[in-house]
Amino acid sequence: ANMKQEFEILNQFIKRRGLRYTSQREKVLDIFLSKEGHISLEELYKLVREKYPDIGYTTVYRTMKLLCECGLCQDLDLGDDVSRYEHKYAHQHHDHLICIKCNKVIEVVKQQIEKLQDDLAKKHGFLPVKHKLQIFGVCKKCLNKGK
Amino acid sequence: ANMKQEFEILNQFIKRRGLRYTSQREKVLDIFLSKEGHISLEELYKLVREKYPDIGYTTVYRTMKLLCECGLCQDLDLGDDVSRYEHKYAHQHHDHLICIKCNKVIEVVKQQIEKLQDDLAKKHGFLPVKHKLQIFGVCKKCLNKGK
DNA sequence: ACATTATTGAAAATCATTTTCAATAATAAA
DNA sequence: TTTATTATTGAAAATGATTTTCAATAATGT
Numbered sequence A, B: 001a002n003m004k005q006e007f008e009i010l011n012q013f014i015k016r017r018g019l020r021y022t023s024q025r026e027k028v029l030d031i032f033l034s035k036e037g038h039i040s041l042e043e044l045y046k047l048v049r050e051k052y053p054d055i056g057y058t059t060v061y062r063t064m065k066l067l068c069e070c071g072l073c074q075d076l077d078l079g080d081d082v083s084r085y086e087h088k089y090a091h092q093h094h095d096h097l098i099c100i101k102c103n104k105v106i107e108v109v110k111q112q113i114e115k116l117q118d119d120l121a122k123k124h125g126f127l128p129v130k131h132k133l134q135i136f137g138v139c140k141k142c143l144n145k146g147k
Numbered sequence C: 001a002c003a004t005t006a007t008t009g010a011a012a013a014t015c016a017t018t019t020t021c022a023a024t025a026a027t028a029a030a
Numbered sequence D: 001t002t003t004a005t006t007a008t009t010g011a012a013a014a015t016g017a018t019t020t021t022c023a024a025t026a027a028t029g030t
Helices: A002-016 A023-034 A041-051 A057-069 A111-123 A140-145 B002-016 B023-034 B041-051 B057-069 B111-123 B140-145
Strands: A073-076 A084-087 A095-099 A105-108 A127-138 B073-076 B084-087 B095-099 B105-108 B127-138
Touching: A002 A023, A002 A057, A023 A041, A023 A057, A023 A084, A041 A057, A057 A073, A057 A084, A095 B111, A111 A127, A111 B095, A111 B111, A111 B127, A127 B111, B002 B023, B002 B057, B023 B041, B023 B057, B023 B084, B041 B057, B057 B073, B057 B084, B111 B127
Parallel strands: A095 A127, B095 B127
Antiparallel strands: A073 A084, A095 A105, A127 B127, B073 B084, B095 B105
C-alpha cells in the first residue's frame, strides 16, 4: 500500500507551496519512478512521450525541477555537459565512480567518507547541506581491454 | 630562476605534440598564472584583454583547454553553469566547500578522505585518475546573517 | 627564403537550458 | 454548482556558454 508514497510527497509539497497538482506532474513522476538509474532530461522526455505523447518537453523540465526541490529527485553531474537525475526518496546517499573510457557509472557508499566530510565542513564553520563526490577513473573492463 | 617553470612545461607539452609555441599561448598562460583562485573563462578573457587587447576569446578558450591537458590547469565545477579554472602545477589537490548563499568557496584538504577514495575506487576495480568533491552548505557568515 | 601546416580571431553554429505568452485547467470563493 | 482567480501548459523563441568554421596569418622545418 505504500507503493506510491512518492505521489503523496509530491502532493504535500505542492499543497504547502500553493501550487496545483496536475495530471502532467503525476505522469512525469510516474515515468521517472519507473526507471532506476541516472537519466538525462532528454532520455526522460522520450520515455514520457512514449506513454503520454501530449506532455511537452518544457513540462518535463519544470516537473523535474520540482521533484528536485521536494526531495524525490537528485540532479547529478557525471562530467559531461548534460544534467542527469536519479531517485532520492528511500535511496541511500552515494558517490559515483565514473569510467572515463566507457562512461560506466558505479554507485558507491562509504560511511566513513561521509562523516569526514561533515567534520571538514563544520571545522570551517559551514553547515553542510549536501555534497557531490565524483571519482573519475578507468573501470576494470576497460583496463583489461587496454592490455 | 624557477619562477617560470610553467612556461617550460607548456613548451615541452607543445613540442611533444607537434604543436607550436605562440605568443598568444604564452600571454594567456602569463595572465592565468598571475591570478590565483577560481576564475571563469569570461573573467580570464577580460584580464587578458586588459593587457593584450588583440587576443581573441576563442584563443583564450583554446589555450585553457591546452593548459588543462598539460596539467597546468584544473577545470572545476562550482555548481553553477560556468566552467572555472584553477592552478594545478605545484598546488596540492583539494576539495571545495561552496556556500549556497553567497557562493564563497573555501579550499580544504583532508588526506584521509583522499586515501579512502582511492581505496574505494580500487575495491571496485577502478584505476582512479582524479576526483572532484564539492561540499555545498552555508558558510559561517551567512549563518550569522540568518539569525 | 620557402614550403608546410598549425594557429588565430571574427563570426556563425551548436545545443542544453530557460523564458515568454496566450490558451487551458486546477483550486478557491461565492 | 458556478464563477473568479491564478497556476500550469506547451510551442516557440530566447539565452548564453561553449564549440566550430574558415580565410588570413604566423611558426617551424627544410
